[in-house]
Every structure is written in C-alpha cells, then in structure tokens.
Amino acid sequence: MKFDYRRGVFIAAAFCASLALTACNNDTGSSELPGESDEHDHDHDHGGIDSAGRLIITHADGTNSRVHVYDLEDEAIVGSYALTYPASSIYASPEHRYALLFQRDNDQIQVLDSGLHLHDDHVHADDPAMLGFILSGIRPTHYRVNDGQAAVFYDGNVDAGALAGFALLTDESLAAGGVVASQSLSPAHHGIAEPLDGLVLASGVSGSDGRPDGIDIYELHGDHFHGEGALATACPGLHGGASNESFSVFGCTDGVLVAELHGDHFHEAKLDMSERVASVLGHHGLDHFAAFASPSTNLYEIDPSVDSVSEVDWRGGAESSPGQPVNAVRYALDSHGEHPLILDDANTLHVLETSDWRVAARLALPLGENTNTAPALAFSGASHHAFVTDAANQSIHRIDLETLTLDSETIALDFAPEGLAWTGIAGAADDHDGHGHGHGHGHDHDQ
Secondary structure (H helix, E strand, C coil): CCCCCCCCCCCCCCCCCCCCCHHHCECECCCCCCCCCCCCCCCCCCCCCCCCCEEEEEECCHHHCEEEEEECCCCEEEEEEECCCCCCEEEECCCCCEEEEEEHHHCEEEEEECCEEEECCEEEECCCEEEEEEEECCCEEEEEEECCEEEEEECCECCCCECEEEEEECHHHHHCCCCCEEEEECCCCCCCEEECCCEEEEEECCCCCCCCCEEEEEEEECCEEEEEEECCCCCCCCCCEEECCCEEEEEECCEEEEEEEECCEEEEEEEECCCEEEEEECCCCCCCEEEEEECCCCEEEEECCCCEEEEECCCCCCEEECCEECCEEEEEECCCCCCEEEEECCCEEEEEECCCCEEEEEEECCCCCCCCCCCCEEECCCCCEEEEEECCCCEEEEEECCCCEECCCCEECCCCCCCEEEECCCCCCCCCCCCCCCCCCCECCCC
8 A cells, every 4th residue: 555644634613514424323332431531642842831731521410510710820610510411521732722511421522722832932811711612423432643743433333324433633633623534434433543643543454343444544635535445354342542653553452553644554563451442542752652451451562673562460469358359440551651650449549650661650549429420530741740630529639740749739620530631742751861762652541
C-alpha cells in the first residue's frame, strides 16, 4: 500500500452535517475498568506562560445534570452549565482548550470551551461557554489522542442496524464547528480508532461473532478516508491501544499486537501473553508501554523495540481483605509520561515511576464510600499535579507528583463530582534522568 501523508483539514460547519449518519457509531469505552482515559498528546512548550488551568467537572442528576468549570488560579467555580443528558465520560480536546462531554446512551457529544487560550505571548482567560453544536453518532465511547488530533469511536447499534464508525477532530475543527473527517465501519462493534500522522488504525471485524479481531488502515484525504487494507496479524478480542512516535500497540486476548510504520508499510509483531490485555497506556516521551490485563488488572511493561513483556508488581502484597489482593479501580498515565497511577479498591493510590517501573509511593486517600460513582483521575498539563474526585465528600483531592504527597486541603464543592478533565495551556514535559526519549504517547480509554 502507498500512503500519501497529506493531512488536509476539512472542517464541517455542523458536525458532519451529520455524523448522524449511521457512519459515526462510536465505541468507546466504557472500559472494563471504570478508569482510563485516552488523552495524552505531546505537551507543547509555551515558554514562560504560566496558567494553572481549569478543571471541568460533571455532575449526574438526570434532567438536572450539569458541568462545572473550576479555575485553579482563582480557586473558584467560574461557570456552570446544564447538560442535555448526563455525561457518561469527559475528555479534553487534543490541545486542551475544549472538553468533550460524551453522552453515550443518547448518541451525542456536547462540547465546552474552557475559555483558556493563547494569544501571542499570553493566556486569555475568557468566560467558559458551551458551544452551539453537538457531535452526533451512535454510542460514542472510545477516545484516543495523538499528535494534536483525536479520534472518537462510535460503537453503533446492532439491533438498530447502525454501523460503527470514527471521527477525527482537532481543536481547530472544534473551533469551526465540527470534525476533520469521518468514516463508517461495518458491523457495529466496540472498537478503537488510533490516529497517526495522516492515518487512522481502526478495529476491524472478520469473524461471524461481531467482535473486533484485527486492525484496518485508513488514510486521510482532505475531508474523507481511503481504506488501505489491514494489518496481517490477528488480534482476537481487540481492546485498548496507544501509540508513541514509532509504535502502536493494541491489546488482544492472547497478548499485544505491535505495529511500526516503515515508509509505506507496517512491520508487525505479536507478543504472546498468558492473559487478555484490555488496556494500553503510552506517552510520546516513553519508549515503553504499560498494559493492563483483564480481569486480573495485572500490569505489564511492554518494550516493542525488543519484543519484550515484563510483569510489574504494583500491589506489593497489598490486600483488600485477608487473602484477597487489591484490584485496580482506576489507572492512568500522567501528562508528562513519568508516573502511572493506580487507584485500588482499598483507596490506596500507587504511584509508579516509568524510569524503572517501580512503585515510588503509596498514598492512602480518605475517599468517602460511594457505591454509585467511582473516583475519576485527571492530570494537569501545566504542572505535576494529579486530581482524584471524591463524590461522597463532594470534593477533589490533589496529589503533588514532584513531592509524591497528598495535599492536606481538598477542593471543596457543593455537589458530588463524577467526571473530570483538565483544560488549559500545556507546558513542556520535564526531562527527568532515566526517562526514555522520543517514543511514547497517549493513554488509552479502554478496558
């Protein structure tokens, strides 16, 4: 196959005038772990610009569901907006200006402008605002970010005869009211779309069970895609994926599928494992990937350059009850690619270092008991802070990843937070000794 790397930007005035076509069915994910998020892109260096950013926080309350904007500089809510439907998940746009509010059961995504954006050499902090359009597609679930662009995967609906599909978007396309391009996929399925430079690697279905088992290649041509065949290596039970500057890695029932682009073709490898991989985390600054198995939530370090897989002991013998090892409830990779965080079912936050894949700290979080809402994780792109929601106590905990400490004071709210995303101006990732350079990328919203 011959790839044409033209990345024309087509902006639809109203989201695909309608991705409402059954083409945009999106899978995303509910992941098996209520925890991941796929939002890692390159952090850009904006010199001396200093802005702590804003947290976008959702609250589910039926027809009274809302989204709130908390300014980290002002330490106050600076905007609160009604949602058409409760948000099933929330993600930041590739450049972190916008928040995408997925409403999976209602086949749509609302978009909020955080109000933070660059103007020459300074930050404008305008009032936040809901944008006046909706991204429509059947069951938007999975979201992946890479190299300044994002792909939304729509699961579709077998019973309704609605196909799966994906849409490619950027901050620029959202500012203009739509997406760059979209593609329908047959049949409906819970899958993934991984954006690369001029390409999208999307889940494909070859069997009769309707489950994804491989990767199809799509090349961007302005406002549409051309199919360019498929990777030859099968990936049964495909779920989860991530990319860095050299490799894309996808989770399979029997291990991980590794794809490396060489000119106009991919080199492929299958790394066999004894467990099903359901989620993959990566970052542009890392050579290695993290892979979580399901349902065990065991963690594996993947080095695609030498085809190696190594299990990482993140639990350290911790038990949720006598004889019962703790399980991961949420996990994510920080914005700088330095710290994978794992929140277990005993409310302990395990902070790992990607320099050696060892646990650097274990922090006991004073989370209240809330059986309806699992904690959400988010990371600042402008500092080394992580945030964890606490619905029962109507608050958000802040963790300093430089000092590996939990702030004594929480962000107090007057509602129970559910979804969480950071928006703002991302700074350059720090170069810490021992970190790999040049390979790695975002994190995946799977499980």
